[in-house]
Amino acid sequence: MKILYFAWVREKTGIASEEISLPDGIGTATQLMDWLSVRGDGFADAFANTDTVRVAINQEHASLDHPVTDSDEVAFFPPVTGG
Amino acid sequence: MKILYFAWVREKTGIASEEISLPDGIGTATQLMDWLSVRGDGFADAFANTDTVRVAINQEHASLDHPVTDSDEVAFFPPVTGG
Amino acid sequence: MIRVQLEDFDIGQEIDALTAGNTGIGGICSFMGTVRDMAGGSGADDAVSTMTLEHYPGMTEKALAQIDAEANTRWNLAASLIVHRYGELTPGDRIVLVVTASAHRQDAFEACQFLMDWLKTKAPFWKLEASEDGASWVEARESDDDATARWK
């Protein structure tokens, strides 16, 4: 699985992207966030308030309870502010 | 009084503008149109259907029953189509 | 700011000149009207060869300045511009430009629509369309009156 982080989520995790093998038992974006949160303080901080985190799966906006699989590209970021 | 004609009103009257002395008894734009109508076929044709004629008095849109005086600039024209 | 002119205009230059030095502007809405090749009310076969815009010098400038001021009263604008051409134009030619600049996009969009709706129904311009079949004056459209009425 490819994971990308943008804006202050990226700043807090300290990395822009990574490749991981999705562990057994992780079936949704929320579960993935919970799993990432325990990897260190930066990740814990990034996902401390899930209300402020948005997710895209395979480059489409998705809800936090959306299923994820090992072949997905998943991105975490704050609400967008383009335009 | 200065009178101006625009678009097909101008084409029908055959003139773009003229100076007249406002005759006694002409107190509104409608009365002025009636008076102009009897000056000839072109004028009669221009003012045959007053629903399609608009008036401006001193360069402001006005209603047909608006008073006119000898010192006014009065313009007759079709509904506008700018923009 | 308003201008009535024979000459063509360049939208980029107009916007740059209007907004130069004002970094409080967050959004610039503009609308440009162009000459279509199809006659207003009629079928698609009636190709327009020229469109001649007649106007009422004096009243036009006065009316445009009034409505420009009105837009600036109704919305929070940093700058606004109306440029309207007259004279003989051909299909594809630019007729009118309205630009509204504001800190917020909603003000810019609404003011720009207001000005365009108003121009269609109140500015003393008349369009004469010439095609192979002859020339005819474009008739006012009820839908334009309706569009203007919503701004009361």
Place this chain on the structure above:
Amino acid sequence: MIRVQLEDFDIGQEIDALTAGNTGIGGICSFMGTVRDMAGGSGADDAVSTMTLEHYPGMTEKALAQIDAEANTRWNLAASLIVHRYGELTPGDRIVLVVTASAHRQDAFEACQFLMDWLKTKAPFWKLEASEDGASWVEARESDDDATARWK
């Protein structure tokens, strides 16, 4: 048509290229977003020195193309364009350009507003504002969500 780029753009050239040869167009609406010198949420004292736009390469292009197609489904457009910049910008710099061309002005205005509202809430861009006091990420505004919601 959509483009995501570092480079600046020229609105006049973009419109000319988009509408060239199409004389069925009667109206062209455009909106240009520019960098303001005041920080989004804060007081007027907090002057922005730079704004850096981060985006999600790949998703951005895909999302912009989707919404551009959606606008062309909802409204009768002759042509449409979205150009969005990324990278470091300074106050007054152009950020985004949306152009919609149509035979009728109402289609052009509505589609342009739809695209801008959508860009504000769905396009994967994030703004980092730097001032003398440091840098902070611009927060999303509820009013933008409300603006997008009306197009459902």
